[in-house]
Amino acid sequence: QKEVEQNSGPLSVPEGAIASLNCTYSDRGSQSFFWYRQYSGKSPELIMSIYSNGDKEDGRFTAQLNKASQYVSLLIRDSQPSDSATYLCALILTGGGNKLTFGTGTQLKVEL
């Protein structure tokens, strides 16, 4: 089982809709979770972090964490064409110190 699993997509949503991106992980002891956005040919940028069960909102973005079920999700409300990118889920494994482990990413396409 991979340490971090994401559906590669592409996930296509119409402009203005809610995009839901999901990530599951295998290390039950992981405590720190992150979402990065990566535009094609560019470097990743951190958009959300979450450490506690529940929801964390930042503008149009909401991160959700459920440690019991070992999944993390990212909701993007009022999706815009500029949100079209690959979204990478990342976490710090138990005993991983300060190293991030990344998922393979989900490609999101927001269509006009």
Add this chain to the structure above:
Amino acid sequence: DGGITQSPKYLFRKEGQNVTLSCEQNLNHDAMYWYRQDPGQGLRLIYYSQIVNDFQKGDIAEGYSVSREKKESFPLTVTSAQKNPTAFYLCASSTPQGAYTGELFFGEGSRLTVL
């Protein structure tokens, strides 16, 4: 402006040649990282360094080497022992605290193609 500079942006190499990718940062960050990204594979950690003159292997270190002689610089050498070196290479840096909060600053990347 502070940031991370990677060079070259594009590099072509013949099989059997070693190449060195440059990574320089002026953010005064202690920690630096090298990741490799292949299509559909996400980012995989090659090497990382938390302090000058010290570095550790990541998940896919075979066929690569690094040095950390200066705080600002963390060059990556892709050796001829790396069987499939064609990939997008990303360098990142962080403060010691930033690594735990996911605050990695990435360079623009270097795309290596083996001919």
